[in-house]
Amino acid sequence: MKVSTKNSEDRAILIGLDRGEFDVRETIEELEALCNTLDIKVEEFLIQRRKKPDVRYYLGKGKLEKLKKLLELFDVNLVVADDELTPIQVKNLEEFLNAKVLDRTQIILEIFARHATTEEGKIQVELARLQYELPRFIGMGTELSRLGGGIGTRGPGEKILQKKRSEVRKRIAVLKERLKEIEKDREIQRSKRKERKYYRMSIAGYTNAGKSSLLNLLTLSDDAKVEDKLFATLEPITRRIKLPSGRVILVSDTVGFIRKLPHTIVAAFRATLNEIKESDLLIHLIDISDPHYENKMQESLKVLEEIKASDVPRITVFNKIDLITKEKLESVMSKYHDAVFISVKKSLGIKELLFRIEENLWKMDKKVKIRFPSDKIGILYSFLDRIEIVSENYVNGHLEVELRGMEEVVREVIGKVKGEVIK
Numbered sequence: 001m002k003v004s005t006k007n008s009e010d011r012a013i014l015i016g017l018d019r020g021e022f023d024v025r026e027t028i029e030e031l032e033a034l035c036n037t038l039d040i041k042v043e044e045f046l047i048q049r050r051k052k053p054d055v056r057y058y059l060g061k062g063k064l065e066k067l068k069k070l071l072e073l074f075d076v077n078l079v080v081a082d083d084e085l086t087p088i089q090v091k092n093l094e095e096f097l098n099a100k101v102l103d104r105t106q107i108i109l110e111i112f113a114r115h116a117t118t119e120e121g122k123i124q125v126e127l128a129r130l131q132y133e134l135p136r137f138i139g140m141g142t143e144l145s146r147l148g149g150g151i152g153t154r155g156p157g158e159k160i161l162q163k164k165r166s167e168v169r170k171r172i173a174v175l176k177e178r179l180k181e182i183e184k185d186r187e188i189q190r191s192k193r194k195e196r197k198y199y200r201m202s203i204a205g206y207t208n209a210g211k212s213s214l215l216n217l218l219t220l221s222d223d224a225k226v227e228d229k230l231f232a233t234l235e236p237i238t239r240r241i242k243l244p245s246g247r248v249i250l251v252s253d254t255v256g257f258i259r260k261l262p263h264t265i266v267a268a269f270r271a272t273l274n275e276i277k278e279s280d281l282l283i284h285l286i287d288i289s290d291p292h293y294e295n296k297m298q299e300s301l302k303v304l305e306e307i308k309a310s311d312v313p314r315i316t317v318f319n320k321i322d323l324i325t326k327e328k329l330e331s332v333m334s335k336y337h338d339a340v341f342i343s344v345k346k347s348l349g350i351k352e353l354l355f356r357i358e359e360n361l362w363k364m365d366k367k368v369k370i371r372f373p374s375d376k377i378g379i380l381y382s383f384l385d386r387i388e389i390v391s392e393n394y395v396n397g398h399l400e401v402e403l404r405g406m407e408e409v410v411r412e413v414i415g416k417v418k419g420e421v422i423k
């Protein structure tokens with residue numbers, strides 16, 4: 001790791017609550033991975049068992065004393081909480097600990113901010129950030145007031161704060177407006193794509209599952225950024241892939257999911273996430289080598305539900321089978337009969353995956369048998385990236401062809417070849 005041990009800002013102690021709901025160790029280790037993505041080294045975890053966070057300090061008094069000692073011991077002045085903190089909690093903690101206090105949401109927002117490259121991505125991140133910060137300006141008033149006026153007076157602090165709040169609100173409005181414009185463009189592009197009438201597939205799943213790697217393998221390119229970091233992908237890309245039958249579909253990589261995905265992010269990335277909802281087919285990719293893969297699977301399914309994408313036909317695909325034992329593979333296989341098992345890295349199981357994709361398209365396809373003048377064969381063949389020919393026969397100078405494809409495309413073919421539907 002590139003962390004300089006001299007700089008105490010780059011090192012942190014993580015705090016979390018064990019509410020008895022899920023394995024707290026798992027979520028806090030994930031928070032550690034998030035911190036590492038920002039080059040923050042984690043020195044220690046401090047977990048308290050309690051049902052609800054303390055309203056004023058998040059942790060209870062005893063743990064707080066311990067935390068203060070730990071900070072001194074490790075010479076660290078950064079604390080990161082595994083839950084979103086209230087402004088009051090942050091203020092009290094910072095005062096008591098004399099250290100900087102961040103929460104999980106801020107860490108995720110910072111990662112997003114660093115990884116955003118397109119205009120849309122940057123706006124979405126800024127919007128998410130401002131929406132996170134806006135309610136947090138409240139309460140800072142007294143602090144700012146102390147700079148100017150005396151105790152009990154409404155000093156310049158409150159005025160500065162009011163001005164700041166109204167500036168932030170204005171900025172939010174501007175960003176939302178710009179985002180709407182971008183979305184409109186996206187809508188136009190999407191309908192253009194729709195006119196081309198290719199099926200659309202999205203690769204969704206927990207962050208770091210290998211979504212971008214899979215997209216690259218399917219497109220035989222390195223267009224998508226692949227990194228062993230969380231949230232490497234912020235701006236999804238869409239590419240064409242040719243299936244074994246010759247048919248072309250459009251595949252999109254998507255932003256990864258995570259537990260406790262901040263609501264401000266889900267809201268700001270709504271347009272991006274909509275791509276998933278509007279797909280014809282989803283690949284739900286899971287890192288099988290992750291000891292907590294089942295929880296992460298559930299978490300991803302929850303996000304899909306939240307963005308109303310649960311009804312999109314879905315193929316469950318376990319990736320990274322190169323990293324697990326044969327025994328584990330067999331046991332997961334026996335549990336998930338319908339799933340596909342692959343390794344993007346070792347290029348295992350990809351043929352099976354492509355077959356399963358086509359099989360799913362067949363279910364959505366319109367299938368017809370038509371008869372048309374044989375000199376129109378060239379026109380029929382010009383559609384081969386969008387339809388599949390199941391059988392073809394010459395009958396008295398005519399062609400009788402069984403074909404399948406998207407309903408609109410099939411209709412277009414019939415019109416163009418002046419075909420007559422026999423079946």
Ligand SMILES: Nc1nc2c(ncn2[C@@H]2O[C@H](COP(=O)(O)OP(=O)(O)OP(=O)(O)O)[C@@H](O)[C@H]2O)c(=O)[nH]1
Pocket residue numbers: 206207208209210211212213214225226227228229230231232233234255256257319320321322323342343344345346
């Ligand atoms: N061993 C192994 N590693 C893999 C495999 N597929 C992907 N990886 C690695 O997993 C890491 C994450 O891959 P990405 O493709 O960036 O994952 P992602 O799902 O796009 O992640 P985000 O965009 O961050 O949500 C990278 O280090 C990949 O090299 C695989 O089949 N086997």
Ligand SMILES: [Mg+2]
Pocket residue numbers: 211212213225226232233253254
């Ligand atoms: Mg990615």
